[in-house]
Amino acid sequence: MRAEIASLAEAMERLGYIADPAIATALFLAREMRRPLLIEGDAGVGKTEIAKVLARLESTELIRLQCYEGLDVSTSLYEWNYQRQMLRLRLAENEGPTRKTADEIEDLIFGRAYLLERPLLRAITRREGPPVLLIDEIDRADDGFEAFLLELLSDFQVTIPELGTIRAEHVPYVVLTSNRSREIGDALRRRCLYLYIEHPTLEKEVRILHARVPGASAHLAQEIGRFMQALRRRHLAKMPGVAETIDWAQALLHLHREHLDKETVAETLGCIVKDQNDIRELGGGELEAVLAEATG
Amino acid sequence: MSRPDLAGMDGLVGHLARFAGALRDSGVSVSLNDEADGLTALTLVDLGDRDEVRRALRTTLKIRPRDAARFEEIFGRMWRVGSTAAPDHPALRAPRLDRPPMRPKPVGGAPRPRRSETGVETAVPEGGEEPGYSPEAVLRRKPFEECGAADLLAMEQLLARLALRLATRRSRRRVPVRGRGETDLRRSFRRALAHGGEFLSLARRARPIERPRLVVLCDTSGSMDPHARFLLGFVLALRRVARGSEIFAFNTSLVRLTPWLRPGRVDLVLDRLAASVPDWSGGTRIGECLADFVAKYLDSTVDGKTVVLILSDGLDRGDVAPLAGAMRAIQARARRVYWLNPLAGDARYEPTARAMAAALPYLDRLLPAHNLESLARLLPLLAA
Numbered sequence: 052m053r054a055e056i057a058s059l060a061e062a063m064e065r066l067g068y069i070a071d072p073a074i075a076t077a078l079f080l081a082r083e084m085r086r087p088l089l090i091e092g093d094a095g096v097g098k099t100e101i102a103k104v105l106a107r108l109e110s111t112e113l114i115r116l117q118c119y120e121g122l123d124v125s126t127s128l129y130e131w132n133y134q135r136q137m138l139r140l141r142l143a144e145n146e147g148p149t150r151k152t153a154d155e156i157e158d159l160i161f162g163r164a165y166l167l168e169r170p171l172l173r174a175i176t177r178r179e180g181p182p183v184l185l186i187d188e189i190d191r192a193d194d195g196f197e198a199f200l201l202e203l204l205s206d207f208q209v210t211i212p213e214l215g216t217i218r219a220e221h222v223p224y225v226v227l228t229s230n231r232s233r234e235i236g237d238a239l240r241r242r243c244l245y246l247y248i249e250h251p252t253l254e255k256e257v258r259i260l261h262a263r264v265p266g267a268s269a270h271l272a273q274e275i276g277r278f279m280q281a282l283r284r285r286h287l288a289k290m291p292g293v294a295e296t297i298d299w300a301q302a303l304l305h306l307h308r309e310h311l312d313k314e315t316v317a318e319t320l321g322c323i324v325k326d327q328n329d330i331r332e333l334g335g336g337e338l339e340a341v342l343a344e345a346t347g
Numbered sequence: 348m349s350r351p352d353l354a355g356m357d358g359l360v361g362h363l364a365r366f367a368g369a370l371r372d373s374g375v376s377v378s379l380n381d382e383a384d385g386l387t388a389l390t391l392v393d394l395g396d397r398d399e400v401r402r403a404l405r406t407t408l409k410i411r412p413r414d415a416a417r418f419e420e421i422f423g424r425m426w427r428v429g430s431t432a433a434p435d436h437p438a439l440r441a442p443r444l445d446r447p448p449m450r451p452k453p454v455g456g457a458p459r460p461r462r463s464e465t466g467v468e469t470a471v472p473e474g475g476e477e478p479g480y481s482p483e484a485v486l487r488r489k490p491f492e493e494c495g496a497a498d499l500l501a502m503e504q505l506l507a508r509l510a511l512r513l514a515t516r517r518s519r520r521r522v523p524v525r526g527r528g529e530t531d532l533r534r535s536f537r538r539a540l541a542h543g544g545e546f547l548s549l550a551r552r553a554r555p556i557e558r559p560r561l562v563v564l565c566d567t568s569g570s571m572d573p574h575a576r577f578l579l580g581f582v583l584a585l586r587r588v589a590r591g592s593e594i595f596a597f598n599t600s601l602v603r604l605t606p607w608l609r610p611g612r613v614d615l616v617l618d619r620l621a622a623s624v625p626d627w628s629g630g631t632r633i634g635e636c637l638a639d640f641v642a643k644y645l646d647s648t649v650d651g652k653t654v655v656l657i658l659s660d661g662l663d664r665g666d667v668a669p670l671a672g673a674m675r676a677i678q679a680r681a682r683r684v685y686w687l688n689p690l691a692g693d694a695r696y697e698p699t700a701r702a703m704a705a706a707l708p709y710l711d712r713l714l715p716a717h718n719l720e721s722l723a724r725l726l727p728l729l730a731a
Binding site: 052053056072073076077079080081083084086089091121123125130131133136137153156157193194195230231232233234237240241243244245246247288 | 376378380381387388391392393396398399402403405406407409410411412415520521532533540541560591593646647648650676
């Protein structure tokens with residue numbers, strides 16, 4: 052293994068992110084090749100966390116764009132501050148004898164001072180070094196936004212009709228995440244490097260627990276890890292991710308539980324199983340079977 | 348993108364090209380750009396570490412989870428430790444040596460020329476098989492079992508026209524409109540400037556019409572044989588207007604057909620499909636196949652905007668429990684679920700076949716699909 056990849060994994064671990072070799076290699080390549088990294092995987096496997104860790108590694112700002120259906124330019128890129136423009140316009144009218152021409156007025160109110168920067172524009176205009184741009188849950192935005200994003204990620208420049216073209220001061224590190232609620236377009240996928248994160252192995256999950264919930268004893272972490280592994284082998288509609296594991300461990304700590312038993316699990320099941328059908332499926336003795344696998 | 352220094356890397360370049368070719372031959376889409384990315388990555392990682400090479404190629408060739416098994420299999424076959432030093436080792440040779448390693452393809456993710464070759468233009472029948480003498484009305488009611496190859500060509504044109512009428516719904520995105528709609532401040536303001544800051548008229552915006560996404564699951568078992576070709580032809584025509592549709596075939600196992608669908612005549616495409624689907628015209632295991640679909644593809648292909656079409660006669664002697672479970676999962680996620688049954692065209696038909704009865708509670712509609720007219724009636728339903 053390249054020493055750089057190993058040391059990247061170590062650096063991430065120091066920041067509390069346990070990266071397996073696949074994650075470290077993908078992040079290393081994305082950084083070296085200066086390409087966006089598209090991360091897919093089930094909810095709660097730690098996709099967003101990678102961008103946060105990257106920002107801390109680079110000691111830079113994390114700029115986050117949360118995607119949703121109907122996301123458009125005015126909420127993702129820029130918007131003019133209409134109220135301010137309007138006020139300035141009225142002021143200009145009342146300035147008396149020196150009436151301004153339409154051109155002068157336009158220059159006045161379509162200046163940078165009247166521009167509201169949204170995440171994408173902020174990411175390319177940041178002056179102090181490249182930021183990390185996290186485009187979260189890109190699968191929730193629609194095809195049109197994806198096409199727009201493709202253009203931005205190719206050239207790292209945007210054209211604002213009133214202002215002209217703005218080039219990136221520094222090309223940001225870009226991380227895109229997707230829960231795969233829909234297929235990401237081929238063109239966008241090809242523009243990025245690609246990483247698919249699986250649910251962690253038992254060994255990795257226990258290491259994550261040690262890093263993120265240091266208060267949990269080695270014994271409890273093992274039991275939680277085994278329980279989660281056994282749970283994921285069941286056919287659940289909403290597979291619990293690492294995020295749930297961590298929440299659960301913290302909940303157990305607050306309740307001062309040192310090991311898993313039937314009562315404890317039943318009381319805190321809401322931390323990890325969040326689907327009504329799944330809870331029902333686990334009701335008829337299935338939960339005891341999972342518990343037996345974890346503690347037996 | 349700057350190419351890495353290729354001097355001394357000829358063996359690696361050639362081998363990577365053969366590897367990408369083998370992936371493409373097995374249905375994993377890998378573009379020339381991906382190859383270039385892969386090559387760049389190989390200059391950055393430890394070539395002696397086979398796992399690291401594997402991970403780097405998975406990331407840079409953008410291998411999705413559903414292609415992972417094929418990637419691993421081909422990688423295991425074609426990359427040995429130190430394989431790059433001896434690319435001519437027999438074990439490393441790609442199955443097809445006649446292919447030049449890098450085909451002159453448009454670089455830069457240019458879209459494949461799909462639309463330039465729609466069936467309407469290419470489906471010119473030869474010789475005396477003019478479709479014109481076959482009156483449209485007759486063709487529209489002719490049961491699929493009685494149709495021949497010539498009818499298929501004529502129907503393809505009809506289908507293409509029908510598909511254009513594919514119904515639609517309103518998008519959540521807003522675009523400029525004249526007349527009615529909500530006020531668009533940004534454009535209103537621009538307009539006002541032309542009149543020295545007076546708002547003489549307001550710009551409007553509204554939600555445009557949006558075409559639905561389709562996911563089609565087509566039964567290709569023996570009992571469906573007379574129908575499958577026409578239903579798939581219909582689906583291919585729909586695909587030209589409903590972008591991003593996904594098509595699956597099932598009989599005893601499930602196959603994702605989408606990667607195989609290339610522009611060209613529908614009958615040729617269908618022949619290619621028949622060759623690529625194992626057990627075409629064989630038996631059926633609807634329940635297992637749909638459960639397989641739910642496990643592997645449901646999350647990535649079906650969302651709240653998707654209409655799921657299942658084309659099957661529901662004749663299956665297998666266990667119905669997995670079928671009901673799968674149908675429940677599909678219904679929970681999709682906008683609408685329709686089951687097209689060629690048998691339902693008969694007025695005496697009742698959905699009593701065990702599989703059909705099990706699926707019925709989870710369907711929005713059970714529809715006949717025995718002739719073109721019944722398919723035409725389906726189109727307005729594909730919207731809402």
